[in-house]
Amino acid sequence: MSTLVATEFCPAYAPFFGVMGATSAIVFCCFGAAYGTAKSGVGLTSMGVLRPDLIIKGIVPIIMAGIIGIYGLVVSVLIGNGFKQQMSLYAGFIQLGAGLSVGLAGMAAGFAVGIVGDAGVRASAQQPRLFTGMILVLIFAEVLALYGLIVALILNTKASTAEC
C-alpha cells in the first residue's frame, strides 16, 4: 500500500489537465469531423439525385472527415496511456496542450473538408475533370489535422519523461 503524497510539482489536481487534454482531443476532432460529414453529405445527396453513378466517388470527402475523427481518437488513446494518479503538473499541462492542438486543428480541418467537399462533389458532377482538383484541395485541408497530430505526438513524448 503506497501512500500518495502531494508535492508542489505533483499536486493532486494534476490529472485534471491531462484528462481535459484527452477529452478535448476527441471532442473537438469530432466537431470537425461532424461538420465535414454533414456538409459533404448535403452536397452528396443533392448531387446524387441527378447523378447516382457518382455517389461512390462522392463519399471521398466523408471518408476524409472520418479520418480527422480517427486522429482525435488516436491522440486520446495516446494521452490516456500516460495517466497516473500521482503525476506531475508538467505532464498534465503537456497532455492538455497535446489534446488541444490536435482537437482544434482537427476542427479547422473538418470545416475545410466540409465546405470543399460540398462544393466539390456538386461541381464534379457537372465537370468530371474537377474530381482530381477536389481531391487535391481535400488533401491540403486534411493535412492541417495531420500537423496537429504531429505536434500532439511530439508533445506527448515529452510528458513521459516527467518524474514525480
Place this chain on the structure above:
Amino acid sequence: MSSVEKRTTRTTSEQTSFGSSSSSSASSSSGSRSSVNISSSTLAKLAFFTVAMIVFPIATYFLTVDQYFGGNATYAGISAAVMANVILIAYVAVAVMEDSQAGPAPVSIKKQQ
C-alpha cells in the same frame, strides 16, 4: 452556343435549388427514375470500407505498440495515422476504378433536359 449555355445554366439552377427544396419536387422534375436495386458488390465494398475505417487504425495502434515498437506509443500512433490514410487511398482507388468501368451513362439524360 447559347442553347448549350441555357442547358447548362438550367441544370445548374436545378442542382442548386436542390439545396433548399424538398426531395419530392426534385424527383418529379428529374424525369428519370433509377431502380432501387443496389448491386451486392457495391454494398460489400461499402461494408468492407466502413468496418475497415472503424477497426484498422485503432487495431494497428494496439497491435504495434507492444510488439513492434516496444512500448513507444508515438510510433504506434504514427502507424495508426498511416493506416487510416492507406484506407483512404484504397477507397479512392476503388471508387475511380469502379467509375471508369461504369462509363458516362447519364450524360444523355442531361442532354434530354
